[in-house]
Amino acid sequence: MADTTDDRTSDVKPVLTLSFDIQGRDFKASGEASHRIKRTLEQVGLDWSVIRRAAVVLYEAEMNIVIHATRGVLKAEISPSRLTIVAEDEGPGIPDIELAMQEGYSTAPEEIKLMGFGAGMGLPNIKEHADSLEIETEVGKGTRLVAVIDVPEGGAESQA
Amino acid sequence: MARYFHSVTLDREKCKGCTNCIKRCPTEAIRVRDGKARIFEERCIDCGECIRACPNHAKSALTDTLERLGDFEYTIALPAPSYFGQFRRTTTPEAVLGALLAVGFDDVFEVAAAASVVSYVVRTYIKEREYARPLISSACPAVVRLIQVRFPSLLDHIIPVESPMEAAAVLAKRRAAAKTGLPLSKIGAFFISPCAAKVTAVKQPVGRHRSSVDGVLSMSEMYGLAVRHLKDRPPERGLQISAASGIRWGRSGGENAEVGTGERLAVDGIHNVITVLTEVEKGRLSDVDYLEAQACVGGCIGGPLVPENPYVARANIKAMADMVADKPFPFTEEEFRSFYESDFMFLEKVIEPRPVMQLDDDVAKAMMKVQQMEKTLAELPNLDCGSCGSPTCRALAEDIVRGLAYETDCVFKLRERVRDLAAEMKELAEKVPPSMEQPSQNDEPGGSSADIAAEGAGGA
Numbered sequence: 001m002a003d004t005t006d007d008r009t010s011d012v013k014p015v016l017t018l019s020f021d022i023q024g025r026d027f028k029a030s031g032e033a034s035h036r037i038k039r040t041l042e043q044v045g046l047d048w049s050v051i052r053r054a055a056v057v058l059y060e061a062e063m064n065i066v067i068h069a070t071r072g073v074l075k076a077e078i079s080p081s082r083l084t085i086v087a088e089d090e091g092p093g094i095p096d097i098e099l100a101m102q103e104g105y106s107t108a109p110e111e112i113k114l115m116g117f118g119a120g121m122g123l124p125n126i127k128e129h130a131d132s133l134e135i136e137t138e139v140g141k142g143t144r145l146v147a148v149i150d151v152p153e154g155g156a157e158s159q160a
Numbered sequence: 161m162a163r164y165f166h167s168v169t170l171d172r173e174k175c176k177g178c179t180n181c182i183k184r185c186p187t188e189a190i191r192v193r194d195g196k197a198r199i200f201e202e203r204c205i206d207c208g209e210c211i212r213a214c215p216n217h218a219k220s221a222l223t224d225t226l227e228r229l230g231d232f233e234y235t236i237a238l239p240a241p242s243y244f245g246q247f248r249r250t251t252t253p254e255a256v257l258g259a260l261l262a263v264g265f266d267d268v269f270e271v272a273a274a275a276s277v278v279s280y281v282v283r284t285y286i287k288e289r290e291y292a293r294p295l296i297s298s299a300c301p302a303v304v305r306l307i308q309v310r311f312p313s314l315l316d317h318i319i320p321v322e323s324p325m326e327a328a329a330v331l332a333k334r335r336a337a338a339k340t341g342l343p344l345s346k347i348g349a350f351f352i353s354p355c356a357a358k359v360t361a362v363k364q365p366v367g368r369h370r371s372s373v374d375g376v377l378s379m380s381e382m383y384g385l386a387v388r389h390l391k392d393r394p395p396e397r398g399l400q401i402s403a404a405s406g407i408r409w410g411r412s413g414g415e416n417a418e419v420g421t422g423e424r425l426a427v428d429g430i431h432n433v434i435t436v437l438t439e440v441e442k443g444r445l446s447d448v449d450y451l452e453a454q455a456c457v458g459g460c461i462g463g464p465l466v467p468e469n470p471y472v473a474r475a476n477i478k479a480m481a482d483m484v485a486d487k488p489f490p491f492t493e494e495e496f497r498s499f500y501e502s503d504f505m506f507l508e509k510v511i512e513p514r515p516v517m518q519l520d521d522d523v524a525k526a527m528m529k530v531q532q533m534e535k536t537l538a539e540l541p542n543l544d545c546g547s548c549g550s551p552t553c554r555a556l557a558e559d560i561v562r563g564l565a566y567e568t569d570c571v572f573k574l575r576e577r578v579r580d581l582a583a584e585m586k587e588l589a590e591k592v593p594p595s596m597e598q599p600s601q602n603d604e605p606g607g608s609s610a611d612i613a614a615e616g617a618g619g620a
Binding site: 014016031034035038039040042043044045046048049051052055056059078080125129 | 312313314438441442443444513515517518519520521523524526527528529530531533558
């Protein structure tokens with residue numbers, strides 16, 4: 001379920017946080033959280049280029065949790081100037097981040113590859129579509145991924 | 161002029177205020193208010209789902225009438241490729257077109273012929289240009305409008321090529337002008353349409369300033385008028401010019417087949433189109449070159465103005481196309497190439513988004529409204545029953561924060577309020593003034609403290 005909170009950051013810009021629990025291997029529900037967040041971004045009225053990039057980052061981040069982790073949380077912190085996407089999971093962690101960032105490198109199990117997932121494009125896609133990407137990971141514990149997309153100046157107004 | 165023209169209209173008399181249409185609408189553009197359906201103009205994409213969904217036939221498509229033919233000195237019928245699907249194999253494409261002349265047109269030009277031009281232009285575009293993958297076909301106006309409303313980030317994927325209908329109007333008028341010597345303004349081109357979306361595409365085009373089509377006629381009506389003239393005239397040579405592959409545009413898959421190059425994917429049915437566009441948005445279909453997307457199940461033969469059953473029409477299209485299987489393309493390679501290099505085959509202007517989903521023009525205010533909306537939604541039953549007149553609980557929550565509905569529009573919330581109120585009234589009713597006889601102990605609602613109080617009062 002969505003959990004919305006109203007935080008106020010130091011520069012008094014409102015932040016809207018959406019948070020969804022993700023179950024590992026739950027392919028039936030996979031993609032729902034990223035879809036819900038995307039719909040909210042549309043309702044907020046962020047620039048379309050931001051929403052497009054966010055759609056890719058959200059989906060890949062959600063699928064990473066579904067494919068690799070036991071459970072996790074997909075979170076979006078929305079402010080008028082910045083969108084921060086946080087994907088935090090309990091899972092195997094990433095032993096070699098550099099390797100994981102390479103296109104086509106995948107540790108997804110064979111049965112998941114047969115379903116058409118785990119092509120090794122997840123992290124490279126996130127990196128390509130975000131303005132910044134940070135990954136903290138501990139093998140055997142889990143991974144925390146923070147992707148930031150900056151909203152261009154006057155984005156929402158210019159499309160009205 | 162109104163900001164939006166829509167072909168899809170409501171007959172208030174026939175509307176019973178049921179929830180069939182609000183549930184089917186792909187852009188959540190319909191609400192039931194005052195016992196009648198009401199369409200949010202800025203959201204409607206004229207796909208015609210509501211026309212199909214309405215059990216009372218209260219939704220219909222506004223089209224032009226044949227009287228408009230009187231406005232022109234020379235008139236040309238532009239039958240959509242799907243028109244051929246309305247006739248059984250006992251007739252021929254020539255006879256089908258001949259019957260349109262008998263109805264009162266001076267000339268006929270198949271949109272199927274122009275479809276082959278569009279296919280050539282798309283094919284060449286795929287081979288020679290740089291573009292965002294996948295290119296999305298611009299042929300279905302309901303899909304183009306769906307992208308404006310729900311997928312604005314994909315607008316730059318729409319191939320900026322004109323639809324077969326527009327191309328047909330230009331080519332037909334040029335041919336007629338050369339033949340008759342009349343100025344283009346005295347030549348009227350009338351599209352025989354399978355759908356409402358094409359009417360809107362002519363009255364309010366998105367990729368161009370003005371349509372070259374002068375009127376749009378309902379395929380059902382034209383079929384009814386033309387069918388009795390099928391045997392009126394001897395087959396006229398040269399009347400039917402389109403190639404079989406152009407005629408096959410009338411059903412799903414036909415466009416992709418004629419385009420014939422690159423990785424292609426075809427989807428039909430507006431709800432299916434949404435699922436595929438969602439995949440495109442996630443970046444999952446960037447290996448596809450061209451996406452044929454049609455709002456109606458089965459393609460244009462599934463249009464709301466099409467009289468024949470779409471599955472029968474599909475078989476008919478095949479039979480008609482097979483009859484002209486040996487026919488060459490209506491244009492030479494040099495002509496095709498010159499069309500590709502001319503402006504009329506390309507959109508005149510950029511297709512703008514219709515950002516109707518945002519809750520407020522101000523991002524910060526919209527964020528507050530999202531928060532309110534989520535709070536409201538958490539209180540709603542999430543049964544999506546539609547009794548409130550909004551298609552889902554989420555849509556009702558959205559309507560409430562937009563100031564268009566109240567929480568008590570929800571029948572469950574209303575019942576809850578009534579129950580609370582009843583409980584309160586009961587409680588009040590039991591509060592008897594001290595001057596009156598107190599209720600007997602048996603009626604007292606499990607209240608031992610009240611018993612003690614009563615005893616205390618009696619003992620005093």
